[in-house]
Amino acid sequence: MEGVFGEAEYLACCGSHKFAKQMVESGPFSSLEQAISAATHIWFNQVDVNGWLEAFGAHPQIGQSPSNDHKSPTSAQWSKGEQSTAIATATDSTLQELYDWNTRYRQKFGFVFLICASGRSTPEILAELKRRYSNRPFVEFEIAAQEQMKITELRLDKLFSAAEKASTTKTPFS
């Protein structure tokens, strides 16, 4: 039953309801590659700009923990994992700088700074944030959507791996 997931699971990968609905409609997928291909098509061709903003809004500010009332506990947990390198390389002063630049970024662009943080250190993230801050809002909007797609891919991978593990564990007893 690999690749049979519901809206809640897809919503944890990407916080757009349209994305999650379309993934359920397009599935089930026989492989992770097939799911990623469908997800890429849906994200860039079917989810509208409001859906992009909705998905961006589901992320905590980078360098901060997701709030306790986060809509998707799975997403919140994954988010922590994705930021583990950043957290390990952060100091009080870089965290403060990251916070300040995040605020400036949100004031200019109207959404949270989005980056596929997996494996990236805090100084790297900070440098990227400062570089991207000078972009035009429309240009930055597309970059953020591309970063969201990278995050979605990593999360689909986690979803499929977890399902595979569960199915392997169950086999001897079925």
Place this chain on the structure above:
Amino acid sequence: MEGVFGEAEYLACCGSHKFAKQMVESGPFSSLEQAISAATHIWFNQVDVNGWLEAFGAHPQIGQSPSNDHKSPTSAQWSKGEQSTAIATATDSTLQELYDWNTRYRQKFGFVFLICASGRSTPEILAELKRRYSNRPFVEFEIAAQEQMKITELRLDKLFSAAEKASTTKTPFS
């Protein structure tokens, strides 16, 4: 006092509050050309994507009259004028088709179909709507922003012409 306008006037040209505020801050302008140059810079470099959506939301659906509770009476009146060619060339069936395609467009993109309608017939607008419907949401978002900019230019022109007329009329009595 040509080119000294307030937020309400700029809001009638383009329904983004950030745009209107920045225009007031950047002005007064000594010529229409200077105002258009500032407006273009503000619209594409400073107004964020939420502001673009806000401005799009200030337009009536094409082929329909602005609602009576429209936020800007000036904008509503200009909108009617811009659509006069379209209205003169419309039949009941083309209007119905326009209505149906507008609905499909809004469902796909999440905002109203925006076109600088000035001097365009209803069949022309309809053909353009059908052509643009196949675009990716992100691509269409930028096209809509470019159409908004054309509308803004025309409206700034009207604003400056009206101010010039008023000032010419007043001169003999000052």
